[in-house]
Amino acid sequence: MEEVIKEIINALIxxxxxxxxxxxxxxxxLKLMSQLPVGGFIVSFALWKPFFAAxxxxxxxxxxxxxxFFPWIERKLCGRIQWRVGPHEIVWxxxxxxxxxxxxxxxxxxxxxxxxxxxxPYFLQFPFLTFIPTLLPLLFIPAGSIVAIQTPYAIQIIxxxxxxxxxxxxxLGWASNSRFAFIGTVREAFMYFAYEIAFVVAVIAMVIxxxxxxxxxxxxxxxxWGIFLNPIAAIVFFIGAAMAxxxxxxxxxxxxxELAAGPHVEYSGIGFGLIYxxxxxxxxxxxxxxxxxFLGGGSGPVIGMLGELSGLVWFLLKTIIVMTTLFVLxxxxxxxxxxxxxxxxxxxxxxxxxxxxxxxxxxSVGGGGVV
Amino acid sequence: MKKVIVKEQGAGEKVVRHARAxxxxxxxxxxxxxxxxxxxxxxxxxxxxxxxYLMFKPEKCISCWQCAFICPxxxxxxxxxxxxxxxxxxxxxxxxxxxxCVDSCSGGALYSTKIHxxxxxxxxxxxxxxxxMIEQPEIVREDKKSVEYVIDRDDLHLKRRREQDTLFVEPxxxxxxxxxxxxxxxASCIGCRVCEQVCxxxxxxxxxxxxxxxxxxxxxxxxxxxLCVKECSMQILRLVRK
Numbered sequence: 001m002e003e004v005i006k007e008i009i010n011a012l013i014x015x016x017x018x019x020x021x022x023x024x025x026x027x028x029x030l031k032l033m034s035q036l037p038v039g040g041f042i043v044s045f046a047l048w049k050p051f052f053a054a055x056x057x058x059x060x061x062x063x064x065x066x067x068x069f070f071p072w073i074e075r076k077l078c079g080r081i082q083w084r085v086g087p088h089e090i091v092w093x094x095x096x097x098x099x100x101x102x103x104x105x106x107x108x109x110x111x112x113x114x115x116x117x118x119x120x121p122y123f124l125q126f127p128f129l130t131f132i133p134t135l136l137p138l139l140f141i142p143a144g145s146i147v148a149i150q151t152p153y154a155i156q157i158i159x160x161x162x163x164x165x166x167x168x169x170x171x172l173g174w175a176s177n178s179r180f181a182f183i184g185t186v187r188e189a190f191m192y193f194a195y196e197i198a199f200v201v202a203v204i205a206m207v208i209x210x211x212x213x214x215x216x217x218x219x220x221x222x223x224x225w226g227i228f229l230n231p232i233a234a235i236v237f238f239i240g241a242a243m244a245x246x247x248x249x250x251x252x253x254x255x256x257x258e259l260a261a262g263p264h265v266e267y268s269g270i271g272f273g274l275i276y277x278x279x280x281x282x283x284x285x286x287x288x289x290x291x292x293x294f295l296g297g298g299s300g301p302v303i304g305m306l307g308e309l310s311g312l313v314w315f316l317l318k319t320i321i322v323m324t325t326l327f328v329l330x331x332x333x334x335x336x337x338x339x340x341x342x343x344x345x346x347x348x349x350x351x352x353x354x355x356x357x358x359x360x361x362x363x364s365v366g367g368g369g370v371v
Numbered sequence: 372m373k374k375v376i377v378k379e380q381g382a383g384e385k386v387v388r389h390a391r392a393x394x395x396x397x398x399x400x401x402x403x404x405x406x407x408x409x410x411x412x413x414x415x416x417x418x419x420x421x422x423x424y425l426m427f428k429p430e431k432c433i434s435c436w437q438c439a440f441i442c443p444x445x446x447x448x449x450x451x452x453x454x455x456x457x458x459x460x461x462x463x464x465x466x467x468x469x470x471x472c473v474d475s476c477s478g479g480a481l482y483s484t485k486i487h488x489x490x491x492x493x494x495x496x497x498x499x500x501x502x503x504m505i506e507q508p509e510i511v512r513e514d515k516k517s518v519e520y521v522i523d524r525d526d527l528h529l530k531r532r533r534e535q536d537t538l539f540v541e542p543x544x545x546x547x548x549x550x551x552x553x554x555x556x557x558a559s560c561i562g563c564r565v566c567e568q569v570c571x572x573x574x575x576x577x578x579x580x581x582x583x584x585x586x587x588x589x590x591x592x593x594x595x596x597x598l599c600v601k602e603c604s605m606q607i608l609r610l611v612r613k
């Protein structure tokens with residue numbers, strides 16, 4: 001019995017040690033750490049690829065840091081473009097950089113109000129349930145060679161989870177049981193159908209182009225970036241992502257001026273804080289997917305010192321640029337009406353996505369050597 | 372009825388316009404034209420003729436009451452000082468900062484400063500007495516820079532200088548036209564002696580002459596304030612050049 005347990009532990013350790021993130025610049029520090037009795041195990045476990053990808057980067061910790069600073073970056077950037085200042089007064093010599101920290105402290109200690117008409121259990125559950133589809137896709141998005149779960153069905157799983165977001169938003173709106181929330185929910189449902197088909201078809205076009213749906217393979221084997229091979233699919237994906245994150249100009253469901261905050265008008269305190277960051281999580285996942293599909297994932301000039309982290313750095317850089325572009329849309333375009341949004345989704349976006357599929361087929365059949 | 376027709380744009384033009392929008396946002400995010408002045412830490416440089424907080428020079432005041440008469444908000448009241456003269460008090464609860472009082476002041480006694488940020492604890496404090504208007508008020512200044520709006524390349528820019536703007540401007544002395552009160556129709560005088568009572572410089576005196584009261588104006592003492600002209604019931608007094 002003891003031998004079996006020992007063998008299992010040994011097998012585990014060899015599995016962990018054989019699948020490490022290699023960082024040449026940190027090698028001396030790691031060697032020093034491995035001489036300590038527990039330190040070595042902790043370090044090697046932290047650098048175990050699936051763990052590192054899921055919980056540190058590009059996974060949970062990176063997402064947390066981004067959530068802490070990205071709203072600030074967005075507000076500051078939009079402010080600059082609109083000749084405003086943006087958040088400024090909290091630590092004003094750093095430009096209000098800890099604004100979101102202050103906000104989150106406020107959200108944390110604010111009273112959570114559940115109004116009389118709300119469906120109480122669902123009303124309280126949905127903000128937390130929404131995190132399932134927003135966090136799970138992180139397991140499948142690779143940064144260079146760092147990925148938690150490598151599977152040939154990565155794109156399908158991510159798309160399935162991404163398509164689950166609006167259902168939870170609908171749940172939020174339904175549980176709120178308020179007129180603004182209802183209108184916002186219905187609009188969200190309309191927009192869901194408007195962008196989803198075109199969005200999925202655009203991704204299918206890229207799958208046809210690459211001949212595989214394994215994201216690691218797609219990311220590492222892009223000799224020419226997907227955005228140059230099939231720019232139409234990239235445009236459709238980008239607009240679809242803008243609609244999916246429901247930011248301006250497609251902020252139809254939330255529409256601050258008309259519906260207060262749409263589906264989440266009734267939330268306060270930590271519930272609102274959670275819903276507030278979901279949009280940024282969505283944006284991170286969709287930007288990550290866009291980076292892998294269209295912008296070569298973690299490919300880029302290899303930084304020798306960082307080893308495998310080099311791919312991660314390039315991936316994060318590209319993702320942040322895509323996210324920034326996605327959010328800068330709100331200062332360039334005014335909000336569309338619901339019918340205009342639906343028209344864009346069902347007519348131009350859908351037809352463009354079909355054209356993208358045709359282009360993909362033409363490239364993969366005709367110029368077989370390109371990809 | 373005319374209908375506004377928007378010219379239909381071609382696809383190429385649309386793409387160019389979208390690209391230009393992105394380009395503008397990129398250039399603005401790198402080099403923004405932000406026009407915000409961070410007020411307590413820096414102060415906008417105001418023009419010297421700003422209509423701000425009022426100050427007062429009693430030695431130049433001829434007590435003509437013109438400021439009190441002209442004030443559209445009725446914010447200026449004349450109060451008698453210890454020397455028997457009347458000087459203005461400004462109620463900032465009513466003042467609309469039109470500065471008609473400064474414009475109407477013939478001696479240049481009332482003048483403006485660049486102070487535009489005054490705080491009071493209650494309404495009573497807003498009535499500023501003459502004594503408070505003579506001395507320069509105490510100001511807590513947190514500003515390190517002065518900011519100027521500059522228009523170049525048909526865009527607005529902020530020009531920051533590491534200096535404190537002086538808030539007190541020495542007023543330009545007004546062009547003084549010496550005036551004097553004169554009676555144009557002595558025969559119509561009814562001898563009510565209102566002009567004598569109203570004169571603050573004792574320039575008008577009355578003499579009984581063959582049972583008729585005759586008014587005499589001392590041109591040396593007369594400051595040309597025009598109070599007697601305003602008050603004369605027969606309207607026979609005029610202001611003329613000395």
